[in-house]
Amino acid sequence: MNKRSKEPSAKVLARQEKIKGVALELFLTKGYTKTSLSDIIKISGGSYSNIYTAYKNKEGLFFEILNDVCKRHFELLNSKIKESESERLEDILYHFGLTYVAIFNQVQTITFGKIIYSQVYSEDKNLEEWIKNNEKNFAHNILVSCFKNQKEDYFKANAEKLATLFCTMLREPHHTLNILIDTKAMSKKEQKEHVNFVVELFFKWG
Secondary structure: OOHHHHOOOHHHHHHHHHHHHHHHHHHHHHOOOOOOHHHHHHHHOOOHHHHHHHHOOHHHHHHHHHHHHHHHHHHHHHHHHHHOOOOOHHHHHHHHHHHHHHHHOOHHHHHHHHHHHHHHOOOOOHHHHHHHHHHHHOOHHHHHHHHHOOOOHHHHHOHHHHHHHHHHHHHOOHHHHHHHHOOOOOOHHHHHHHHHHHHHHHHHOO
16 A cells, blocks of 8 residues: 555645644634634635545644644754854753743733633543643753753753753743733743743853
């Protein structure tokens, strides 16, 4: 049996990207609940069959879009660390932090957070399954490698915990408040001050 026959054609892939692009725009502007498959089909030129075959339903389409967003953020954060051209952990964390905080202050990220909190979670545990399948693309994994590459045994032994803690300190409570009660996103100046504070506090513990 020819395996190539199972691979989507360029035309099919292009149509899927168009559907995802339209769905993303509608989710961000109209909200997840108010966006229907018929809205997406009307604008994208796709069909119910296209969506059901590729994504099963609207929720599956949303998670596929979320996959793409997470991968883009992961690649961006990775590239920013490389751009720092420094081997000092403080510098690495600072460059990572600036990009990470900027991402979580974007309207798109906040809106996706609202959808995840209020619309997508269900007893079917689809969100739980998505997290398990995509954890490799979560930003803290980038820092795990950085901590493991340090000379100090403490960083190596606690790489996972330190990476998760650092990301949480950067993100919270601002991101959750943005999602739940629509607090104002941080300005660029506030983001920079927050990253400086977290990096300094992180190293004072040592």
